[in-house]
Amino acid sequence: MRKVFLFLAVLYNSILLSQTVLTSYPLDLKRVRENDQILNFENNSTHEVFVFVLSQGNFTILKYNSALFLNDQFTGPATYFNDRSLMGYSFSEDGNPTLYWFSEEAKNIIIVKYYFESKTSKALKFEYPNATHPIVTQYQKDNTFNFLTQHKTEPKLILYVFKNGIVEEKILDFSPFTFMNKKTQPQTFNQILAENPIEKMEPGEYNPLSMTISKTKMYLLSDRILLTLDQNLQRTQLFDINLNNLEIKEKNFVQPVAKKAPRTANSYYHENKLYQINANEEELSFDIKDLDSQQVLKSIAVAKNDTILFKNSPLLIQRDNYSPKELKNTAKFLQHLSGLDMGISVFKNKKNLFITIGGISKTTNQSFEGFYYPDIETKTVFFESIWDKKLGFTTERQQPLAIDKIYLFMDKHKEMALESIMKFKDYSILGYFDTTTKQYMMLKFTDGYN
Template sequence: MRKIFLFLAVLYNSILLSQTVLTTYPLDLKRIRENDQILNFENNSTHEVFVFVLYQGNFTVLKYNSALFLTDQFTGPATYFEDRSLMGYSFSEDGNPTLYWFSEEAKNIIIVKYYFESKTSKALKFEYPVKNQFIVTQYQKDNSFNFLTQDKTEPKLILYVFKNGIVEEKVLDFSPFTFSDRKTQPQTFNQILTENPIGKMEPGEYNPLPKTISKTKMYLLSDRILLTLDQNVKKTQLFDINLNNLEIKEKDFVQSLAKKGARSSNSYYHENKLYQINANEDELLFDVKDLDSQEVLKSIAVSKNDTILFKNSPLLIQRDNYSPKELKTTAKFLQHLAGLDMGISVFKNKKNLFITIGGISKATNQSFDGFYYPDIQTKTVFFESIWDKKLGFTTEKQQPLAVDKIYSFMDKHKEVALESIMKFKDYSILGYFDTTTKQYTMLKFTDGYN
């Protein structure tokens, strides 16, 4: 995953990786252990920032105000966390945080609320029907903690929403709908999700190619979830899920028809538009459609003999962790792309849309003397495109995102441990334990050149 963020750092090696130290806090960690964890997170109502540190059988919770000044803290024994991983957090109306700890072995969640006023905590256990469901993903939204499960036999997703000490179960029933595989043969909803697990896209953030090549994507909106299925190369099957009344509406967005037939296709949702791509060795087709009307807002066709006029970077190929190399022709780019899992990512800053189009090779197994070993060699091809907000092409050069700088910083600084990244205001924060200075540090990173 990390190398994808490093593309720009490799291409633009003149980046000044300057960053601002926001705050530090001494931590007495003699050595890092397997179960040690640090997580920083924001109360979306008060914009206070909390840092939870689990280390050597104890925990410390740090509370910062919106200006990132330390205002409160408390420490205690890690009574409830043995052999558990931190799933997420929520905030009650009283402003106190609640953390959720999952055990793979016990198949349950320990819910711990921390009271800063009394420097105490209270724990509850949540049992979900593990025999019938398995966890798909989890996320925070509006200070609530949400985790999504899939029914093992029925075409249903179950969303559990935790807030203010109450859990609400929402069943999303897909039984009224029909599904098909790549060859347009009938397939069940559960078969599709088994072959193409749901990938959750992070709202308002750059989602890199390793995430966006997923054929099944989930997008979080206000009181809605969008679920897109792209296992059928001829169309994107989109489900608009209303979380208030649990109504599910289906829309099919047909892919543009390639002369030779698409070998790979995918889509990406961004701000009420669906961006669709499909390709073979001879051509690349790219459409932008309005989500409500399904009107085509922009349509681009590029043949192997054309120059891709809307690219703002070279056509690049990267193998494993080696530096990217330039592909000189569109034909060579399409030849590589057609055999890969293709994806598209769209990200917006205050001025422009940043679009990445590319593909990544599938992992395969190699057999030696009767034993199977994963083939971890990967091939990635991609290019970047920068549009204005009216979907017009620009000639601007891609500038590094804050996340590019963060991953480059971590690669160059081996003292970084137990790292956690969060979006805060209009910048990103890297929080980590500095093994040299023995302190927790928060650094500020912004988009663009410094």
């Protein structure tokens, strides 16, 4: 994912890479091994921060208070973790963390709760029907751990919610609904997901184009999940899933109407609004609709001979990891965009909306002497736009987000290993092991210029 952010970061040649060292801790890691892991995470109720370090057959958990002062730690042998990867975490009402370890080979999950008071742990094994329910995604929400699976033969998603040592199974049944492919031909729910796997959008964070070009996106709300399907160029099919009573409501949002049929289209949900966009070689069409009423709040059409008045950056094209280059005009931009997987991303800070519009090429197979090899060369075109919260255009200067600065910092510091990023209060924390100083570091990054 790093290079996706880099093409944003290279725009900010004047970024001062100043950052605040929040805390450091000496770690006796002789060398970083393949199975070593470090994860930092927050208890959303107490705002304590935990750092979990797994290395050389042992684990260490560092516990920081909300001011990021170390106030407890827990060390022991890594008894349960052989050949397992850390899926996620949750917190019990007593404030102690629970970690979830998945085995691809065993197809089960080891659940380990750590008791800081007694410096002991307790492990359980969770078996689920992995043969028929492959995992789609996993996430933490309100101190619970959740993972979503898909039924292989039935149009169902199964959500498992872990809280306070109890797991709840929630079956999301899509059998009452009908689905169509790109050519408006009938297709099953499972066929749609096989061709367009679900991509989970990170709530409250900037989701890059590499994620938002997905045709099937999942958004986490308070007691709901929104699932949007954009494989059909004519509409966005949206499912509003109530996690309390498991009721699923369908809404269909017609794509903006253009003079010529679109070649690429997508949507993005943000704060009860659906942002829909499509393009061909002649025109870019963009609508913003209220989720409840489906009323059009703003509609924009840009022809190839027009100037895109709401852009706050040049029209840019980037190939692989090379620096972006500016495209001369809208026609050139649309010519490239219409052949790519299109996406739009919307992110809000305290003042403005930051909108990214663009597309990324698909991976294709190249033939050489009878063998096929994936062509991993990528092409990306995009531009940035800054709006006020009333959906008005601005002429503000583009400023880097904290995540842009983090990835630029990571690219310049080769001594870093086992990196993890977390959102905390109104800033972001980069945690990593410094292979030179043998310390675990946590650095603070904020949006905007320093």
